[in-house]
Amino acid sequence: MPTKITSKEIAPIILRIAMSLVFLWFGSQQLIHPSNWLSFVPDSVVSFSHLSATILVHFNGAFEIVFGLALLFGFFTRTSALLLGLHLFNITLSLGLSAIAVRDFGLSMATLAIVFYGMDRFCLDYRMS
């Protein structure tokens, strides 16, 4: 196993860790302060799921925490990044054309970029392979 890390190898590591921290922060905020996120839950989702908006915010936060941790440690890197990226892209579509939606579109594409790159040298996947 090579010991030196080239500059090209650092890029996907930064991308993966930075994106996982984004999901972990937003996920934790949704778990701690769900009331701040209730207005983002579409009415159609509430009526379709028959669950309260607070529970949906909690589940969304838990989803982002669990898969964000997996992405942070590089465990099932591609799968975690794919689910988080698609999840965020779906949220982006529901927001319509706004500043938040444009930002989230960029973040979702950055997350999907990890899917195409796959694991880096600091991933658990790499260590286990």
Add this chain to the structure above:
Amino acid sequence: MFQKFIPTIIFIIVALIFSVVITIIFSVGPNIVIVPSNSTNSVILNTTNPNPTPTTITTPKLTPTSAPKPKPKPAPTPVSATDSYTLSQIAQHGDSKSCWTTVNGGVYDITAWIDQHPGGAQAILGMCGIDASSAYNDQHDGQRRPTDELASFKIGTLR
């Protein structure tokens, strides 16, 4: 071919189970109240569950750290709660200065609630001056706390 994806599928299922467990902990956990065993009413109550099931527990003697702080209630509107109003009367109070709404036959002056709503002021402003029953039911139907909050603003019924 399919066997290649089995670990991935197992990972997704386990991760989703974790997510559900965390959701349950955060949805139910904050509403659990542990009462010392020397109390006569040792029960756990979920305040957001519309049909709470009391569960008796016994715990070691605990010293309550602090009593829950009572929420400041908005000043009562000088109108009798038995009054009845028409939709046109409610429509005259359709802005942030005077925000009346009707939900499921009740009429409410929710002006003071605009800046206090946890889900943001915009959601309340959208209810001012109109029959907001469907919007309210879609968001809060069956939830105990919003129902209690709304009831505290009741000024009458819809004619």
